[in-house]
Amino acid sequence: MTSEPLSLPAAAEPTAFSRLMRRVLGQKAFVIGVGILAVIVLIALLAPVLAPHDPYLQNLSARNVPPFWYAKGSWVHPLGTDQLGRDYLSRVIYGARISLLIGISVVIISGLIGTTLGLAAGYFGGKVDMLVTFLVTTRLSMPVILVALAVVAMIGGSLWIVILVLGFLKWDRFAVVMRSATQQVRSLDYVAAAEAAGASTTRIVLREVLPNIAPHLIVVATLEAASAILLEAALSFLGLGVQPPLPSWGLMISEAKAYMFFSFWLIAIPGTALALLIFAINLAGDGLRDIIAPEGRS
């Protein structure tokens, strides 16, 4: 028997990592999303270096200077100035920090709440599940924007209040997704096998269940981050979000809308930045979902 030349390629597949990479790179949308997101994150991190001016420095005698591409614009303020004469480019750059901070913080708070509830409901079922389902229904039945508006209106807006309010309001999707994902994983035999091996419930939840639902968690987290950023923008738009002079994009849109009919760039610039960020996060989230989907199924 001559074994060597006889061997055929077996049904074994390429390594997990290279397969994953191929799937990731195959998702052009995902690559674009992550790319844009990375740029925005970099801008946020390097804001002090990148911003040409202090974003808070006002100059009332140089107000509403248009961006450089208008005849009246200049390169001193590449994107012009706002209604208090502050450098618009610097404010947009610093605004990235705020939006990202909001997105990330809200997701951490709501993710912790929602995941805990969802895991408990999905794993233990029965009464716990009923309770969580009730909580979710109750939460879902109150429109986020309305409750957030009311609470912020009452106790006054500020960055951290907005973050806390949104964090305590937006856990529902985490709970719902984590619940069903946990239920699904819970019924799989490897959980039973771990139980039969004597593993404690905590261990099973943390080591067997959680890692397997983590991809769903990440997908929900990205989409929720986008929605939190949008909500903050909406609150700020109604004047009940973060407070000036903080350069939040939502606030900038809100302030610029007064000028939209005559100085459209004022609203278009933060509006585009916001849309771009949301766009990038959604692309990344969608892509991620597609990337993990087949794995979840098999």
Added chain:
Amino acid sequence: GKSDNSVVMAYDQAPESVDPFFNNVRIGVIIGQHVWDTLIYRDPITNDYKGQLAKSWKWVDDRTLEVELREGIKFHNGEEFDADDVVYTLNFVSKPENKVTTQQNVSWIEKAEKVDKHKVRITTKKVFPAAIEYLAGPVVIHPNEYYEKVGPAGQNDKPVGSGPYKVTEYVPGKSIVLETNPDYFADSPKPKPTIGKVEIRFIPDRQTQMAEAISGGVDFIMHVPKDQAEQLEAAPHLQVVSGETMRIVFMQMNSQEGTPAPALKDERVRKAIIHAIDRETMVKEIVGKGSRVLNTICFPSQFGCTDHGAPKYPYDPEKAKSLLAEAGFPNGLELDIVAYRERNQTEAIIGYLQAVGIKANLRFLQYAAMREQIRGNKAMLTHQTWGSFSVNDVSASTPVYFAMGDDDISRDPEVRDALNKGDNSVDPAVRNASYKEALTRIAEKAYAVPLYSLPVYYVATADLDFRAYPDEMPRFWEMTWKK
């Protein structure tokens, strides 16, 4: 528009009720003055008092006013106007249990009595020289029979007054349509209107209002911020009219006992704050035409208001910094500032404070919430405005904030005494002197930052001929179409 002799006005806020006693918003006053009449009328230009529903009036004693009423006036529903209407209205609104919203406009009334069909007597609770001013402003007269029947709610549903316009359609929260009252009495100081129909639509969003103005959906908007008004001026079919109002803007600084910002107890810090703000530039760049810089906390036209002898604090950031350093804050300090309107101006103030090292965190609140903060001794800096209810007397402004009332957060007894003296005297000379004393001391101690008066900008179709008054009252009855 001119073609159908009607004006569509947009306003950003709907009144809770169109009954003037049951709202405290400007649009309510505007509707009130068009649909109802008052006993007395103050000419907005000359400030002379004229009889409107009253033919004449005189003080019988310090607390009793006798009013002779005009005859032959009819309410919109045909009800005849006489002493019963006045007596009923005044007695009704002055009773706290009737829960009138604008308590301060009526709480001075002790009672009203009918002398005969066309004569009434009004008693004030204490000596109250400003009574005429109130009777010429917010205190309108309702038809007693109708009002008795339908109450405040019914008066809101189907308002009936005696004014130059009557309400023909009202959808609360949405719009109200006023049409000329053909039977309006000829002798009224308010002339018979030319504009046949006034529709007031409530459009909360300022941009939407502007869009409507640009696209011709609305003929008249007011309270347009300076920048926007200037931009709208470029539109050929629009005109911009602006004027000063009695609304003053100032910053209170909490320096009373237990203040959350002890730094403000230091006069040098307070002075530094005033020096830090470039009020001239603010007025010129962002507040707008008609505004003037103030040096004392009152409106200059008000009786008793003066800044003679009061120290002035010009814009001087270096001085501000050195004052702060002297006070022990060479590296600056951090303060909260509460505010409730003109957010861009607050933002500019924050910018100025930041430049001298004071980090001011904005807490932009609803008026009520801000009031709560101030009264609860939780506020540090406050950015406030005060319109004095268009009452042209210092008693309606400065004492509110410095006579140790609920809103006084500097609480200087000397100031209080001087103000009380002015309030409770009928002698103009005494009043002038005491108010001056108070205002000067407030300025010397730098208890508050007097900023500027607010202008009002109106944007209207170019065809409309009208003027702006300090009381922020558009008077449709005297508007005409340009030829």
Added chain:
Amino acid sequence: MIGYILKRLGLALLVALAVSAIAFFLLRMSGDVAIAIAGEGARQEDIELVRRTYGLDRPLVVQYVEWLWNTLRGDFGTSIYFKTDVATLVFAKLPTTLLLGVLSLGFALLVSIPLGVLAAVYANSWIDRLALAIAVVGQALPNFFFALILVMLFSITLRWLPVSGSKTWANFIMPTIALGYYVAPAFMRLIRAGMIEVLSADYIRTARAKGLPTRKVIFKHALRNAVVPVVALTAVQLGFLLGGSVVIETIFALDGLGYLAYQSITFKDFPVMQVIVLMLSVLYVLLTLAADIANAWLDPRIRVA
């Protein structure tokens, strides 16, 4: 069936109770109503008077129980700001908002169903990518921003549509689009995903094996099953739309529940806020119930065996 509905109504009641309690305590604890009622320039004694006459000086729990009792009796209280009966107020504004909600939902479905079906049928083709691009871009635009752009375009530049008000149907076009476009992507994705899944289901192969034309396979056999989850989403999204109408109604000066909510928040009009939140939550629970029943009708597996 009856039992199930009763159970769900019971749940609705429980949710309503929880929501009302949350709303009541949250709102009351964060602000003083008396000052709000008394208004600008009120003196301390005025405020005290208000506090006494409105019974605001009693413990919160007592006030809540009283409120609950009154509500159960059908007395929703009086608006602090508008001074009128809250029920009348709210029910007067409800139709506008419901109309707007239903219109924008209809708009969203009208756009998303064909797009979703196309994207699924031509999965991974340029049609699919285009549909996905529309969805992602759509979801990235904040609706207030989009609304303003619509106004710029259709009212200011083109002068085709009135900016604000609710007089004619033309007034509803922009609000409908501005509100509806944001939820359309969610529907589209769901329909696309559902269709892709359904199209790969065994019974679709069965249908094709029968020689049925493609059109019939897609519209009779696939779509019917793919819309089942859409119905459930519809309920959630209608709730979302009602919440989202706060912004849109404010921009377009549509005098509906959303704007009323915004006003009542602004004026601390607790009774109104309370009832709006309560009403929206009950509406939501009832909608989900309706969606469940609709689902059962669409999906016989859920129906009575």
Added chain:
Amino acid sequence: MTALIEAHDLTRSFEVSRGMFKGKRTLHAVNGISLDIRQGEVLAIVGESGCGKSTLARMLLGLLPPSAGAITLEGQDIRSLGRKGMARRVQPVFQDPYSSLNPRRTIASIVALPLEVHGIGTAAERRKMTIEMLDKVGLPQRFADRYPRELSGGQRQRVAIARALVMKPEVVVCDEPTSALDVSVQSQILNLLMDLRRELNLTYVFISHNLAVVEHIATRVAVMYLGRVVELAETEALFKAPRHPYTKALLASVLTPEPGLGIPDTGLGIAFPDPLNPPSGCPFHPRCPERLPQCGSVVPQILRDENGAVACHLHGQAPAPH
């Protein structure tokens, strides 16, 4: 042979909802089963889909508490043993090799999990034991650091077996361990199981619906129908002389690869069993070709004799009237 595990009158019911608009109903997945598992035997449990085999297995593993009845392990109630105590002595091998391995763990860490949980040895020792175990089930060391998705079904099932055996349990409960596998792989796994049994002196509970496999591997067979054991006998006896009509039908349905025999007629009716709505009397009577008048109303008693047990009116005395 002594009884290692004894089940007494084991019952398990589930509350199942049947669609939104109907109330919940009780489903008796396992209905009064008494069974003993003897040291060293291979007890096969056969029966149709949904008859409660897996439910019984999960109860035997201590993964599912019985609604009624008790299980003892060497006379001790398994509830008192606790999760860890059971884990040392009874281990499972599940049907689906895809869902029974955590996709996020390496093969080595999957196999080492029981050791880790029980704190046996140091990490290095555990690794060594794991590699040895993998070797024993025929997986070379290079598989240790791979992930389950890189393995074929048969290889995965070997991993599952390694995990079950790494703690050196006495009893292995195999729930259809080969039914997801191709025949060519099935024979490898069956060979492996038999080899390990001899080598480690294991006791198997072997669940299957493949009677040919059962006949090949089991020493004793329990036949289940709708939550009950209807017949229990030594393998040879059962296949040679089935007593219960259902067992007979089952045996008749086996299609051995012998050309020319055609498809047998089982003589069964088509009234398929619905566990939610079990027939009265003998659960098998609607399909039974040998039905007696009393079958429709009286539940047959279990007759236990030297040949095993059978629950059928055809065998044993008429039930005593109540």
Added chain:
Amino acid sequence: MANSSDIVLEIDGLSVDIRTAGGTLHAVRDISFSVKRGETLCLVGESGCGKSMTSLAIMDLLPKAATKSARRLAFAGEDLSRAGKSRINALRGNRMSMIFQEPMTALNPAYTIGNQLVEAYCLHKKASEAEARERAVFLLGKVGIANAAERLGQYPHQLSGGLRQRVMIAMALMCGPELLIADEPTTALDVTIQAQILRLLADLQQELGIAMVLITHDLGIVARIADRVAVMYAGQIVEEGPTTSLFNAPRHPYTQGLIECIPVPGRTEPGGRLGVIPGVVPSLVGEVRGCSFRDRCTKAQQACLDAPPVRETADGHRWRCILENAA
């Protein structure tokens, strides 16, 4: 050989390629066979060897990613590989029909079985709904469903798996097909029901003279039902022949191994070792040269690196191996 007009399905050189992320997967590689009227051909093989792809290729139901090519794929003498979509639609469900493996999911849950039964009949036979229902009732009775008229109003989820599979069979027979392809019709069912369904299928096929292609991986079924058997391995037919000949004298090492693996009472000793086929199935991605079984073949030689010849005996038993007889 057989009268050519009797040949219902004739396949020559059918290949199916599937585009995957990792490259082209040759799921079916150059297979040929034919089925006559009244004949049952069984396709056996392990999971993934291309059985389903073959059947789907015949029915033109391949997934989007798959493409087929064939020298000839003829149904009743008509070359389907050149027929248009509408022509195929006219044949499908009418003169050729198919039964799928999963009775639980092969019926549309949203429609009653009556609705789904009559659909094809109304379409192809231009019959009225009433006529179609009549035929449906008749056929349901034939597949052993009592009170058939009532069943028409039921939804699939109200039926058990065995009943659903009967409905599927009835559905496939609605238009009186000449060719019936059954892809693992009983794999999901219990053994007792499996026996019943297979018996039913065999009886109906005999009675109606249908040409049947039955796909399975169960050698037991094959032995009992097939007239001829084709054994597939890695996309190819490695051995094909009359059932008895194939079982009694398997020629290909793979077929032999397969038969060895299964425990057969009487032949295998209880508890004893079973035969095994070592190794795993080769990947079908990319070009596969030579004998695809050589990896696992105990008799592999250097010659296996080249494509093995097809050998044939007089009774139509063919196999692909360098060996005349591996036994």
